[in-house]
Amino acid sequence: MKKPITKKFIIAISLALLLLPLVSFSAEPKVYLSAGDTAWMLTCTALVLFMTIPGLALFYAGLVRSKNVLSVLMQCFAITCLVSLVWFALGFSIALGNGGAMNSVWGGLANAFGNGIDFDSLYTVDKSTGASIPKILVLMFQMTFAIITPALIIGGFAERMKFSSMLWFSAAWVLLVYAPVCHWVWGGGFLKDTWDLAGGTVVHINAGVAALVAAIMLGRRKGFPNTPMPPHNLALTVAGASMLWVGWFGFNAGSGLMAGNAAAMTMLVTHLGASTGALAWMFMEWKKFGKPSVLGIVTGMVAGLGTITPASGHVGPIGAIIIGLSAGIVCFYATQYLKRVLKIDDSLDVMPVHGVGGILGVMLVAVFGLTLDGLQKGVADAPSISTQLGHQALAVVVTITWCALMTFIILKVIDKFNGLRVNSDDENEGLDITQHDEKGYNF
Amino acid sequence: MKKPITKKFIIAISLALLLLPLVSFSAEPKVYLSAGDTAWMLTCTALVLFMTIPGLALFYAGLVRSKNVLSVLMQCFAITCLVSLVWFALGFSIALGNGGAMNSVWGGLANAFGNGIDFDSLYTVDKSTGASIPKILVLMFQMTFAIITPALIIGGFAERMKFSSMLWFSAAWVLLVYAPVCHWVWGGGFLKDTWDLAGGTVVHINAGVAALVAAIMLGRRKGFPNTPMPPHNLALTVAGASMLWVGWFGFNAGSGLMAGNAAAMTMLVTHLGASTGALAWMFMEWKKFGKPSVLGIVTGMVAGLGTITPASGHVGPIGAIIIGLSAGIVCFYATQYLKRVLKIDDSLDVMPVHGVGGILGVMLVAVFGLTLDGLQKGVADAPSISTQLGHQALAVVVTITWCALMTFIILKVIDKFNGLRVNSDDENEGLDITQHDEKGYNF
Amino acid sequence: MKKPITKKFIIAISLALLLLPLVSFSAEPKVYLSAGDTAWMLTCTALVLFMTIPGLALFYAGLVRSKNVLSVLMQCFAITCLVSLVWFALGFSIALGNGGAMNSVWGGLANAFGNGIDFDSLYTVDKSTGASIPKILVLMFQMTFAIITPALIIGGFAERMKFSSMLWFSAAWVLLVYAPVCHWVWGGGFLKDTWDLAGGTVVHINAGVAALVAAIMLGRRKGFPNTPMPPHNLALTVAGASMLWVGWFGFNAGSGLMAGNAAAMTMLVTHLGASTGALAWMFMEWKKFGKPSVLGIVTGMVAGLGTITPASGHVGPIGAIIIGLSAGIVCFYATQYLKRVLKIDDSLDVMPVHGVGGILGVMLVAVFGLTLDGLQKGVADAPSISTQLGHQALAVVVTITWCALMTFIILKVIDKFNGLRVNSDDENEGLDITQHDEKGYNF
Amino acid sequence: MKLVIAIIKPFKLDDVREALGEVGVQGITVTEVKGYGRQKGHTELYRGAEYVIEFIPKVKLEIATNADQVDKVIETICHSAGTGQIGDGKIFVVDLEQATRIRTGETGSDAL
Amino acid sequence: MKLVIAIIKPFKLDDVREALGEVGVQGITVTEVKGYGRQKGHTELYRGAEYVIEFIPKVKLEIATNADQVDKVIETICHSAGTGQIGDGKIFVVDLEQATRIRTGETGSDAL
Amino acid sequence: MKLVIAIIKPFKLDDVREALGEVGVQGITVTEVKGYGRQKGHTELYRGAEYVIEFIPKVKLEIATNADQVDKVIETICHSAGTGQIGDGKIFVVDLEQATRIRTGETGSDAL
Numbered sequence A, B, C: 001m002k003k004p005i006t007k008k009f010i011i012a013i014s015l016a017l018l019l020l021p022l023v024s025f026s027a028e029p030k031v032y033l034s035a036g037d038t039a040w041m042l043t044c045t046a047l048v049l050f051m052t053i054p055g056l057a058l059f060y061a062g063l064v065r066s067k068n069v070l071s072v073l074m075q076c077f078a079i080t081c082l083v084s085l086v087w088f089a090l091g092f093s094i095a096l097g098n099g100g101a102m103n104s105v106w107g108g109l110a111n112a113f114g115n116g117i118d119f120d121s122l123y124t125v126d127k128s129t130g131a132s133i134p135k136i137l138v139l140m141f142q143m144t145f146a147i148i149t150p151a152l153i154i155g156g157f158a159e160r161m162k163f164s165s166m167l168w169f170s171a172a173w174v175l176l177v178y179a180p181v182c183h184w185v186w187g188g189g190f191l192k193d194t195w196d197l198a199g200g201t202v203v204h205i206n207a208g209v210a211a212l213v214a215a216i217m218l219g220r221r222k223g224f225p226n227t228p229m230p231p232h233n234l235a236l237t238v239a240g241a242s243m244l245w246v247g248w249f250g251f252n253a254g255s256g257l258m259a260g261n262a263a264a265m266t267m268l269v270t271h272l273g274a275s276t277g278a279l280a281w282m283f284m285e286w287k288k289f290g291k292p293s294v295l296g297i298v299t300g301m302v303a304g305l306g307t308i309t310p311a312s313g314h315v316g317p318i319g320a321i322i323i324g325l326s327a328g329i330v331c332f333y334a335t336q337y338l339k340r341v342l343k344i345d346d347s348l349d350v351m352p353v354h355g356v357g358g359i360l361g362v363m364l365v366a367v368f369g370l371t372l373d374g375l376q377k378g379v380a381d382a383p384s385i386s387t388q389l390g391h392q393a394l395a396v397v398v399t400i401t402w403c404a405l406m407t408f409i410i411l412k413v414i415d416k417f418n419g420l421r422v423n424s425d426d427e428n429e430g431l432d433i434t435q436h437d438e439k440g441y442n443f
Numbered sequence D, E, F: 001m002k003l004v005i006a007i008i009k010p011f012k013l014d015d016v017r018e019a020l021g022e023v024g025v026q027g028i029t030v031t032e033v034k035g036y037g038r039q040k041g042h043t044e045l046y047r048g049a050e051y052v053i054e055f056i057p058k059v060k061l062e063i064a065t066n067a068d069q070v071d072k073v074i075e076t077i078c079h080s081a082g083t084g085q086i087g088d089g090k091i092f093v094v095d096l097e098q099a100t101r102i103r104t105g106e107t108g109s110d111a112l
């Protein structure tokens, strides 16, 4: 005979049901599209595109002489267009695809041309809740990172490279340097233990080393270092620097792919790193040269941001301030050294600011990510500082080596079939007229 | 006698309840304010305003001669202010109100001055989940579209129109051309079968045709086409173009009013369309004139964006690339033709870029929206290509006809009571001094 | 004997359970992180930073003479960096910490250096639903307000203040003026009954009064008012003004800390206030001086925005239009009066635009927030207009008094140990060269 | 040889250059200058601060020419630069003692 | 007639223009120039790259005047442009053979 | 005294300044000018609208010098400004009647 169900039983079940929406299963939670996270990541994609155009484009454009202002704007713009297609076609798959057996080395070509990413595909950003964003959005967001990295490099060979060679270089470099390193660090490759939230290795060291190699291979601009080559329009540069700062919020605080506590903390440490780096550089100049300059403060800001970038997922605010401080000081000296001692014409100082800053940040995150209220999420199985320093150092060395080698090869090849540098008369006349038949200003 | 309830029955009910939060009723789901979608639409509103000021304002300002730089900035700015009030007062109601019996023709005046829109009114963006955004936000977001369209038109009559006449024109045009066409296509009017996500007809064809009519009616600038009138500050133009690109993410990816998969796909195809359009124009120039120019690449970008705009809700990435490619090539030739053959002084090329691009995009969406992985949402009852092409062609023809006719009438009337053009001396001296008592630059 | 449970009973319970997720308990709802609200507030933080750099920096930079362009950019930039650290270190705690027994006066130092704010701390923005955002984000968002306020002040002493003194001043002023007033109005202090959504008192009156005091104490620029000192680059100014407008959406519509109906209404009234203010100023100029100017329209826009800022949480659209209108007219006359009658060299008109606008807005919100469809949320226990006017007037008087007094004292002290003004030769030569060893332009 | 210095309205530059070319002038050096004279400058208004701009944008031409060409050059400029309105500008002539072409070292008329 | 060419410090322009007006000079042509001389230029520093700017912004005035006015003009400029510091500038005088007013064709003193 | 007027290619300015310094020239006034001459200007292309830019950026030097220094100055400029290509520019010499140093009132050679 069936036993009648007791009220107690019903109430128990009811209570269980009542609590259901509030507790999470031990089983996988249901994956759902989180409109909030999606909203933030759509915004971040716009912010990071904004960093390159107009941000970086204006920042760099103001620094060159007025006869070359358009060449710099053109290079940033053309890279944006070209790399977008290259990334969609192949880059994303190589960088963030699943390379199967070869996954420690590259992501394969299975996702080439957006293959395998459906309109409805989701990417789960929070395993504990199932919150997800469209997979297409991950491709788009990461595209903007692939755009800005080669755009940073043009600072190394500004005012003298042939436009056509620059295009060849950027496309090849994204596929042969950027995408693999991106895979190793972020795509589950052999450097996956690196702490590098938003691209100390992938973006900044990569860009700095490539710019340095290119600067050496192309040689100095005519007249360097004797002829003054002052920035032609620092108002553009400050405008661009400011846009970089604002856009960097998307760059770093978007790299967690979620709008949550981590994004907020990342935004705070990013901002503090930028502020401290800027002030540190400014005070260095004030002390060494007698006056603080606007170019100095914005350069320190970029150094601070480049340095905090890899660390911004792990350090706390005090760590960020120390990192910003060291960025301002170390990158300041690095710039002096490269320019005055080595006399290398890395024209817009990509290596001393981004490269050196990137290295610094990738190393320091191991220290401050595990101390001073770092380890933002209170990870239980935190590594020891020395273990993590090992991971970080490995990533630095691998990135520098691979990037230097491949950049060298790519440039050599292009030099063979197309030449790298404009001729001397064209350099005198300026790239705007000679490469693009245009003039920047007709006041 | 009452039959005792079995455990099975209870478990069944419990299970049903358990699933309740996860399944959707066949009945209407409960409408709720989605903070995520609202966050994205607030952002998009900012992005689209950003397109006009400073985006378009700088883009256009750099293209004119330095004696007219302020006049262009002023026109964009004043349009922003004036149209905002016009839209709030009447435009929104005409365009997106419910016109009742007359709804196929216009939206009536029931929502004039925000009437009938309460603080709490919601607009449901996803019928299947009930996700909604504030209705006020729809009004605000759409306002930014009403602003940019007349602002685009000023490129047609730049450097010669009286400021007061420009104000009259913009207000009248928004009410008599923009709002009706907007209603027909987006407000449930007789063109509601048109596929036009973000304004190929409403924005781009409308702006292009109006600019062309205005350019013809006002006549050429003094000296055109013999006197060189090179852009006075291409750095501004590139800055503005870049801002247009970034803002366009809000324009297109906001037009679905949600932060979901559709927004992500729209962003991707928008971006690919822009990139391909830009490169296509650049390579056309390179081939035809020997050198790629920065003005060329940014113009191609705008052409690509204008063309992908109507299509960005339906096509897949490969379709977007083809559309971008055709935009770059077709608009390039259209520009040559208008300037060199017809010698019409549509000064900043609004018709060949936006008008022609808009037409192209509105037609091509019917093709690629139904092929090449288009139809992003896998619509079940997809129309045939030819049916859809018919809808699209109708919308194009109606928009061109109505816009040309009404623009002509509005300008004729204004010419009668106020005159359209500044006098010849003032044109020589420049509009900045003669219309606004100011000078752009005092270096 | 146990009574068998009836089906009716089960259904009743089931129904109750069914409704559970939809109704709110009378008890406190569960606090949860709202990704949507967080997404919007992250965006708003970026938007408000964008207002200062590059927005305000460019707006101001265009208005000075070209020999001082960098000094203005530098001041905005350095303030951004310095105040960020000051705010994190002490400002936030003083302004928005819980001051315990002294809470009516200040927030104490318990939250200094981010103390007491954990990675996971949430701040509940909607008590009825439990929707929350990261507490760190509140600190970050408010930081951007603390940055822009001293940056506004530099307009008062532009083209003549020593850079080092400007740094001392900004840091001290944020701690001694901004933070306390912020606490009184927004931090639960003795002015907490003030209606001031986004900073009529805290930001605009404060900045205006401080600028006025500084302008008087530093004295007029050499040559004022006889020598013409026209803006050197109005294109920069319009670009900056446009960015201010766009960023102001984050400033006002973010001040509710949520992405909901209130944010949408705030955005609408903000936009209408800006538009009307701009047009009002433009038409005033047109009538009084014969021509509408671009500097006039953008100044009117800033006046409109400054005035609607305190009101934007309470008024409806019609109220906003009236407020914008009065802002354009009143601030126009105030500017004439200060410059032509009092001949005070508040160089970039901070007091007549922000100060007067702030006072106007803080008073008018009491009127239009309670009439003309104001009181957006239909508050049940609305105060009478006269009661609220009393609260508002008190806040105005207290802010003006405290700000004037403390600004005076801070400047006096700095003058003693460092001097306030550059020497006369340096002023002739320009601050760019003499303070920063740089030149703005080398065309 | 003479050095003819002409100050004209900027928007007349192209006309003058063309007219001079037709009478055989092969070289001109052009400078943007600001002129103060009978022609009143415009007023600029910035937030109610009113500035009378006393200097008006002008263009200065310098033309080295043989003495026997001077009258034709002056006449040509008068014709092509004149609008009949105040501010049309001036033509000054000073004696030119020597001329050298840097490229070749030629001197005198040959250098022009 | 003479052509007086004066190179002065830019911030003295308004004073000089006013002083000249008072002694009856009715026309001046002004050019922005860069001067190299005894006055040392400033140093500019960009990311540690140090440039000594050898050219200093100056303003050049050209004043066509009757021969008998030259001394007064020179004196007036000396007074109004002088600061007593290095770099105050120079005044040069060259002979002016002809002057023509474009608008009317008047020549000689009448054209000034 | 003579006034030497040289029109040269802009990128040669630093070389010329240095060379002149070596032969004892202590003051130069420099103006940015646009030159029209045998050297063809470049073409600019904007959205297919093709402009031949007829005016080429040049730099004008004015050097007041003692009569006996003129030849050396001319020679020095020819050497340091020459590239051997068309458009290298011209050197003109006019007689300088008076020179005054504003700061001190010195005149003649002392003023240079």
Ligand SMILES: Nc1ncnc2c1ncn2[C@@H]1O[C@H](COP(=O)(O)OP(=O)(O)O)[C@@H](O)[C@H]1O
Residues within 6 Å of the ligand: D007, D034, D035, D036, D037, D038, D039, D056, D058, D085, D086, D087, D088, D089, D090, E026, E027, E028, E029, E030, E062, E063, E064, E065, E101, E102, E103, E112
């Ligand atoms: N005495 C002068 N010396 C040098 N330049 C002069 C002189 N008088 C006039 N100019 C130049 O000629 C221009 C036109 O002179 P102005 O008196 O305005 O009209 P007009 O040429 O009709 O007499 C002035 O702007 C100035 O550049």
Ligand SMILES: Nc1ncnc2c1ncn2[C@@H]1O[C@H](COP(=O)(O)OP(=O)(O)O)[C@@H](O)[C@H]1O
Residues within 6 Å of the ligand: E007, E034, E035, E036, E037, E038, E039, E056, E058, E085, E086, E087, E088, E089, E090, F026, F027, F028, F029, F030, F062, F063, F064, F065, F101, F102, F103, F112
């Ligand atoms: N010999 C010269 N020829 C032409 N211009 C000169 C000459 N010497 C000086 N100048 C101009 O006069 C300006 C002032 O000269 P400088 O030697 O600096 O001071 P000072 O006028 O006190 O002697 C220079 O900047 C330059 O423009």
Ligand SMILES: Nc1ncnc2c1ncn2[C@@H]1O[C@H](COP(=O)(O)OP(=O)(O)O)[C@@H](O)[C@H]1O
Residues within 6 Å of the ligand: D026, D027, D028, D029, D030, D062, D063, D064, D065, D101, D102, D103, D112, F007, F034, F035, F036, F037, F038, F039, F056, F058, F085, F086, F087, F088, F089, F090
């Ligand atoms: N007759 C002239 N009068 C004034 N300036 C001249 C004259 N001829 C040439 N110039 C100036 O000299 C510059 C160079 O002259 P150009 O004929 O191009 O080449 P080259 O110096 O090799 O003969 C011109 O751009 C112009 O500025």
